[in-house]
Structures are given as structure tokens and as C-alpha cells.
Amino acid sequence: xxxxxxxxxxxxxxxxxxxxxxxxxxxxxxxxxxxxxxxxxxxxxxxxxxxxxxxxxxxxxxxxxxxxxxxxxxxxxxxxxxxxxxxxxxxxxxxxxxxxxxxxxxxxxxxxxxxxxxxxxxxxxxxxxxxxxxxxxxxxxxxxxxxxxxxxxxxxxxxxxxxxxxxxxxxxxxxxxxxxxxxxxxxxxxxxxxxxxxxxxxxxxxxxxxxxxxxxxxxxxxxxxxxxxxxxxxxxxxxxxxxxxxxxxxxxxxxxxxxxxxxxxxxxxxxxxxxxxxxxxxxxxxxxxxxxxxxxxxxxxxxxxxxxxxxxxxxxxxxxxxxxxxxxxxxxxxxxxxxxxxxxxxxxxxxxxxxxxxxxxxxxxxxxxxxxxxxxxxxxxxxxxxxxxxxxxxxxxxxxxxxxxxxxxxxxxxxxxxxxxxxxxxxxxxxxxxxxxxxxxxxxxxxxxxxxxxxxxxxxxxxxxxxxxxxxxxxxxxxxxxxxxxxxxxxxxxxxxxxxxxxxxxxxxxxxxxxxxxxxxxxxxxxxxxxxxxxxxxxxxxxxxxxxxxxxxxxxxxxxxxxxxxxxxxxxxxxxxxxxxxxxxxxxxxxxxxxxxxxxxxxxxxxxxxxxxxxxxxxxxxxxxxxxxxxxxxxxxxxxxxxxxxxxxxxxxxxxxxxxxxxxxxxxxxxxxxxxxxxxxxxxxxxxxxxxxxxxxxxxxxxxxxxxxxxxxxxxxxxxxxxxxxxxxxxxxxxxxxxxxxxxxxxxxxxxxxxxxxxxxx
Amino acid sequence: xxxxxxxxxxxxxxxxxxxxxxxxxxxxxxxxxxxxxxxxxxxxxxxxxxxxxxxxxxxxxxxxxxxxxxxxxxxxxxxxxxxxxxxxxxxxxxxxxxxxxxxxxxxxxxxxxxxxxxxxxxxxxxxxxxxxxxxxxxxxxxxxxxxxxxxxxxxxxxxxxxxxx
Ligand code: FES
Ligand code: FES
Numbered sequence: 001x002x003x004x005x006x007x008x009x010x011x012x013x014x015x016x017x018x019x020x021x022x023x024x025x026x027x028x029x030x031x032x033x034x035x036x037x038x039x040x041x042x043x044x045x046x047x048x049x050x051x052x053x054x055x056x057x058x059x060x061x062x063x064x065x066x067x068x069x070x071x072x073x074x075x076x077x078x079x080x081x082x083x084x085x086x087x088x089x090x091x092x093x094x095x096x097x098x099x100x101x102x103x104x105x106x107x108x109x110x111x112x113x114x115x116x117x118x119x120x121x122x123x124x125x126x127x128x129x130x131x132x133x134x135x136x137x138x139x140x141x142x143x144x145x146x147x148x149x150x151x152x153x154x155x156x157x158x159x160x161x162x163x164x165x166x167x168x169x170x171x172x173x174x175x176x177x178x179x180x181x182x183x184x185x186x187x188x189x190x191x192x193x194x195x196x197x198x199x200x201x202x203x204x205x206x207x208x209x210x211x212x213x214x215x216x217x218x219x220x221x222x223x224x225x226x227x228x229x230x231x232x233x234x235x236x237x238x239x240x241x242x243x244x245x246x247x248x249x250x251x252x253x254x255x256x257x258x259x260x261x262x263x264x265x266x267x268x269x270x271x272x273x274x275x276x277x278x279x280x281x282x283x284x285x286x287x288x289x290x291x292x293x294x295x296x297x298x299x300x301x302x303x304x305x306x307x308x309x310x311x312x313x314x315x316x317x318x319x320x321x322x323x324x325x326x327x328x329x330x331x332x333x334x335x336x337x338x339x340x341x342x343x344x345x346x347x348x349x350x351x352x353x354x355x356x357x358x359x360x361x362x363x364x365x366x367x368x369x370x371x372x373x374x375x376x377x378x379x380x381x382x383x384x385x386x387x388x389x390x391x392x393x394x395x396x397x398x399x400x401x402x403x404x405x406x407x408x409x410x411x412x413x414x415x416x417x418x419x420x421x422x423x424x425x426x427x428x429x430x431x432x433x434x435x436x437x438x439x440x441x442x443x444x445x446x447x448x449x450x451x452x453x454x455x456x457x458x459x460x461x462x463x464x465x466x467x468x469x470x471x472x473x474x475x476x477x478x479x480x481x482x483x484x485x486x487x488x489x490x491x492x493x494x495x496x497x498x499x500x501x502x503x504x505x506x507x508x509x510x511x512x513x514x515x516x517x518x519x520x521x522x523x524x525x526x527x528x529x530x531x532x533x534x535x536x537x538x539x540x541x542x543x544x545x546x547x548x549x550x551x552x553x554x555x556x557x558x559x560x561x562x563x564x565x566x567x568x569x570x571x572x573x574x575x576x577x578x579x580x581x582x583x584x585x586x587x588x589x590x591x592x593x594x595x596x597x598x599x600x601x602x603x604x605x606x607x608x609x610x611x612x613x614x615x616x617x618x619x620x621x622x623x624x625x626x627x628x629x630x631x632x633x634x635x636x637x638x639x640x641x642x643x644x645x646x647x648x649x650x651x652x653x654x655x656x657x658x659x660x661x662x663x664x665x666x667x668x669x670x671x672x673x674x675x676x677x678x679x680x681x682x683x684x685x686x687x688x689x690x691x692x693x694x695x696x697x698x699x700x701x702x703x704x705x706x707x708x709x710x711x712x713x714x715x716x717x718x719x720x721x722x723x724x725x726x727x728x729x730x731x732x733x734x735x736x737x738x739x740x741x742x743x744x745x746x747x748x749x750x751x752x753x754x755x756x757x758x759x760x761x762x
Numbered sequence: 763x764x765x766x767x768x769x770x771x772x773x774x775x776x777x778x779x780x781x782x783x784x785x786x787x788x789x790x791x792x793x794x795x796x797x798x799x800x801x802x803x804x805x806x807x808x809x810x811x812x813x814x815x816x817x818x819x820x821x822x823x824x825x826x827x828x829x830x831x832x833x834x835x836x837x838x839x840x841x842x843x844x845x846x847x848x849x850x851x852x853x854x855x856x857x858x859x860x861x862x863x864x865x866x867x868x869x870x871x872x873x874x875x876x877x878x879x880x881x882x883x884x885x886x887x888x889x890x891x892x893x894x895x896x897x898x899x900x901x902x903x904x905x906x907x908x909x910x911x912x913x914x915x916x917x918x919x920x921x922x923x924x925x926x927x
Contacts, residue, residue, distance in 0.1 A: 075856050076856035076857065207852060210854050213856075214849055215845060217795065219794070220797075223788075257778055258778075282781070284777075284781045357856075358799050358891075359799070359856075408893065665855075667895070668855060675894070693804070694802065695802060699892065702882075702886045702887045708897055
């Protein structure tokens, strides 16, 4: 998921504590202390009192076992393994002794301070430094025990080694009373190990969370049981906002064995409006009661909104050149438009998309000793913890969110809105409650990916030289709905915008004149809560930019790869900046050149088959993962059906910390790209999503799995993220391949057979 | 009151007759490895073996399972060759669908020890994986299918269910 800068700042201002606690050695980050604050006690005392940041800490016990404790969301990216390997590599640990524990919050911490998502990008430096600090301390203690100079020691395989003498971490922990605090400044001095001396990073490894996921023992939010809990199911109102319950008739539910009654929820946080929950002894009884109960409402104002209404609103806005907030303003696009001899205008659209995490959202809540305990899988606890607190009328420090495995995140569980009805119901009945959404409840309460409309204009002068591009993108904005504090000001200082909904429009092609407008679609914003969905904005901006670049290339009679290369000159702002985007557009040019030879680009293919190219630069300009995708498709010209034979992906994400994990993430994200391109998409009818289950919502299954050829550029640059970038280029690559196969230019996602047929040249 | 065998143990449940087996397994007997995904027999997360054949427990009322042999992921005892292959190929991502995937694949290999690629795709396409781990699921199955038949036979759930050892 999208990175939030706040997290990085928190890390860089932390102290690192190392101390003997009990019989083990504990290491943890602690908040930085300024000159006016008083530190009580040494590292050991602070560690024992657990006055440190709960997000991640490490323990070495007297057996030499290294336990990495992580209070973070594990949703399939094997985040714990990646983090543990960075630390273990720096420590010089024996990987076989490393274990991961996903921990609950300790009440002493008040609550979990975890913002945004935890990617390798954010953690690489702080975790390397933590490991290096640990190594320093182990070497100092080990050298003393061995009677040698610390300068002559190194660590290897969980031993401190000096010449032919060595001592194990276990022995050191057993013998030494250790106590050290590293200031943020001292910590910052540790450089990550040089690539040549790494023992674990970038080497093959197995993810530590996987065995439990093959035998049924991995515990997800939906698996929680609380003593004396009552099962609940929500009755979802007809509109997301503004519904009011006018009457409830549960006479039909009364004959259901185990039915306990219902609650009409009043929510001071306004997250759920017009909600009823039904209660029962068993979940199935709650499901039946939810079907049987009759609730009448005063409807919210969006009760009749359709997908087309939202799209029409977007079209009007995108067309109006004065709408939105300027995000990129280079040169003078208005003048270029005036002077243009020829021009091209294309409008690209994407429909509403569901998250459809395999585990429907759910939460179990219990009030105990004045504290509200919420149990569920969530990606961003700090975002909704204050909302839960507000809903139940308690202070933030009286709410604890306990973390479990997530049966899929993809951005759905960045929102913690599903905790609210569970908390309100538990509070109302004075008993622990486990609220589980049926699949239909889950989809109707989803924060869907907003439909989008994008208008692209290109202008040429009399010599057929491309003058510039104008890009307006209208959509509902998740950040505006859920975290408005993260919205920056536009370059024209005329308003704020959602950076995650426009990222990707500020691409790495060099243009003389370039304007990008980020436009909020107010009807989308009103009708539903727009969500962050895997890849977020680049999921639609990439669709428009990379399809349009192809259209321009063809209009200029140029090979689409040659054309792109001609624009990737890495000049000016596209030169990149060390360390994160070092090389800039040159690295995009490299993946393009690589994929050209890898796919034998330009080869003659059978009739109605074609290859298409698209590139992407990841989630945002200051965390670029460079990627290119080639899709090989075949179009059935009778039906318009598209079959994807093969997807080739070449990615450059800097150092690959956990190679197999990186491959797995990219397989997943590229197939998501394919699924969104051809198989998914829903629409709003009467203010609600139309498709609520798998009978009509049809994500990719194994029978449509294409060949996948994925490779990573081998380098030792700063590692960036991989969860999402693979997705972005797939849909435009497929559309560009369809054009090359049969000459049909499709501009709407998902790509339907009807649209392909309609676009076929006659 | 319905009597059936769950992972080799005789048990009785007095849940309402129309209650899907899924909720009985999970909430009455506490075996949480079997998951709820769609409730309409279209995702496969709830797959268990019913007298040796994979079924969707979300859509199977317990009235239909009197005296049947039911086996869940826990009943494979972490010994099925597919489970090892799943770790070797690092199949799971979020992992939520994987109990169902393994139970479905076990059902395939029990009746067809060496399936073709097309047979695997046809048999497994009822099981959705939202993390899209399909390529690895297929490889892991092919890997086990390629092993000698006797390896697969050791944990043939159908034969186990019939009580033959
Ligand atoms: S939950 Fe049974 S098939 Fe989806
Ligand atoms: S591994 Fe997440 S749904 Fe399959």
C-alpha cells in the first residue's frame, strides 16, 4: 500500500535500546527524547518497563534463539520475513535460529502507533541500523569474554569470531549484563552492509509465515473467539451515507432458534449511518435473522445514483479545462494548444472495482476493565483507533486493537470502518460481540475503487513535433474521505489534492509542455467511501498515460518502444536523485530495452495475435520501482473475446531483499492487473454496487492463467516496493496488444468483448 | 442430533438441521482451518472432504451428512505431500484460501494421481485465490503428481475415510 511519509520521519528520530532483561537480551526502538525530557533508568530498565515503540523488537534468549516481534499487518507480503532477514543479516545471525511473532499490543503502550504500510522501502535503513547496533554490542560483549580486541571481531552464524576464537550469541547473552542506548545520531552513522558482505539479503529463503498457512493453524481475525461472545451480523442500509432507520420488524426472525434480538446503532463518529445489527447464539442464526428482519429507512440522498451518473459527472469535469488542482505544470500548455497544427483527444474510463478480500471483513470486540479491546486484522490501526474511541465515547488510550493475520488486504483493511459497528454493538449489549459480514454485506460495505474518467490531449506543431500533453483525471478520492491530513497543496496553490489518486500522471517522460489536473468527483465522494485499492491512482492513471503514449506513437508512425525511449532522456527533473530514484528515467529505458530483446519484440505473430508494451514507475515519483510489461494476446474477431497468452515483466526495484517473496508479490500483482483488465468491474445502481458475490463478480481463476515470465534487474541500488508496481502496466499493455493484433483501440476498463468488437476497424 | 465422523472421530452435533457444515466445524468443534469466503459454493475456501470427495461445506447442511466421514485440513495431520510441496513452492500469500486449495488438490490427486495441466486447471478453477497464487498452486500440484504414486497413496484421504489403513 501507499507509503506515508510520516512513518519515515518517526523512524529517523528514534533511539535504539539494547539491554539484558530477565535472562535474555532485548533490543527495541524507543521514541527520541529531547533535551527537556527526563529519561529515567537505563536501557534495561526502560526495556523491562516496555516503554518503547511496539512496532518491532527483537529478543535473543539464552539458547541463542532470535525472536523478531512485529505488531504489523501480515497480509501475504511476508513482511516479517523481509524485516527479519535485514536485521539477521546485519547481526550475523544463523537464520535457522530466527523466529517471527506477530504480537498483541501490551496495555502499557496504550495503543499501537502504526501508520501507513510497512514496506521494505521504509524499513531497510532503520532495520539495517538496528541490526548493526546489535552486532556492535554483541561484539563488544563477546570480545570481553574472549579477551580480545573488539576491532578484531566479526559475527557469523550467530557467533562472535576473532581469528580461531569464537563465542556464540547464546553464551554472550547468558554471561553478559548488557546495557546500551544508541541516540538517533549514533544510529544514523551505521551504513547498511555492503552488498558483497551480505549473508542473507538477496539470497533465497523461505517465508516464516508460510507453514502455518498450509495446515490451518494461521489465525485470522475471523477465527477469534472471546469468552461469552454473541454472534452478530449487520443489516447494511440502502445508502452509504444518510440512511435513517424508521422502523424495525423482527417478527419473522423470532422463530429462528438462537436469535437474540437486534440493536439500532447510534454512531457519534458517523462512520455507520442507519445501521442495525442482529444478534444470535450462532453465526448462522444471525445470518438467517439478518435475512428475516425487515428494516425501513429514510433514504440518504444518493439512493438513486448510478454508475453512469458518476461517470457523466466525471466526463463533464475532465472536459472543463479549469476544473481540478494543478499537480504538474510545465511550460505553457495553453499556448501549445493554441499553436498546434494537429491534436489528439482521448477519454479513458475505468469502472468501479471491488476489493473482494477472501476473508470478509469482521471484528470481535470486548469491553474489559474500562478498556475497549478490538480484535481483527487491519493495515492501519492508528487511522481508525481514534474513530473507534469517538464512536464508543472513550479516550484513545482506552482502545486497544489486537492484530491477526489478514485474509487479504489490498487496501481494503487500511480502512477500519468495520470495527465501529462491532464496538457499538458490544457496548450496547454489554457483552463481547463477534461481528462477521457475509460476503454480500462485505461487498455492499466495500470502499470500492472509484470509477474514473481521464481526458488526454496531445498537440503537434507544423513539423509534426510533439508539443505537449494535457491530462485531467477525475475520480473519488480515498485520502479526502479517510485521511484528509495527508492531502498536499497543488502547484497552483489553489486547492488540495489526493496524491495517491493522481500519482503516475507525473510520469518520467520528458515533455516540453505538460499539465496534469487532479479532479475530485463529488458525486463519487457522496455515494460511497472511495477506497485505496492495490496500486491506487497509478491503477487508472497508468491506464490513460500508457494507452495514450501508444496512440501517440502510432500517430507518429513510430514503434511504441522506440517512441517511449525517445522521451526517456533522463533530463531535468527526470534525472532522478540518489539514493532512491538514482538514474531516473535511464532505469526505465533499461527495462524497456531489456524487455524488447527478451520478448523478441517485433517478431511476426499469427493472425489476430499481437504484443503490446507499457511501462510504469511504481507508486509515486519518490519511491519508484521501474517496470515494463509486454502482453501477448489473441483476439477472437467473431466474439471480441481476448485471450492473454503471456505476460512478461521486467522490474527494477533496486536490491531485492527477499527474492522469492518479490517474485510472489509480482506474480500476484501482475495477475491482479490482468484480472482488473479483463475480468473485474462492477457498477453502481440505486446507490449500491450491483455485484455482491462471485455469481456475477468474476475475478481471474486458474483456467485463465497465462504464462508468466518475470525478471528483476540485478543491481544493488536502494530497495523500493513491489506489492503493487507489477499491476500498473498490465492493463495498458493488453490494450496496446489488442490494437496491434486487430486494430481495435479500447479505452474503458474492464475491456469487454463488446467494446473490442465495437472498436474493430471495419 | 446428527452423528458423523470428523477427522476420524465420531461426534454428534445438535445444531439446526439446515446449518451449513462450515459453521458446525468452525464454531461448534473449533476447527478454524476451514474458511468462510462466499457462502454460495463459488470460492472453495470452505472445502472439506465428504467421504473422501471435496465439497463446499458452506453450502452443505448438516442434515445431509449423517454418518458421513468428514475430513478437514487439520485432519491431514500436516503429513500430506501437498502440504510439503506448498511450503517448498512458497505458495501461500495471505493464506486464507489455501486450506481449501489443498483439500481440493488432495481430492484431485486421490482420484487422478498424475493429472495433465488441463485437468489441474479444470479441477482447481472453482477455488478462487484473491492473492492470485495460481502459478504456484499449479506447480506444487504438478510437483507432487510427478512423484511416485505410492507417495500420494499414503495419504489418500478417500481410503483413509473408508477406514482402510
Ligand atoms: S465459502 Fe464455501 S465456497 Fe465460498
Ligand atoms: S493466498 Fe490469499 S487468497 Fe489465496
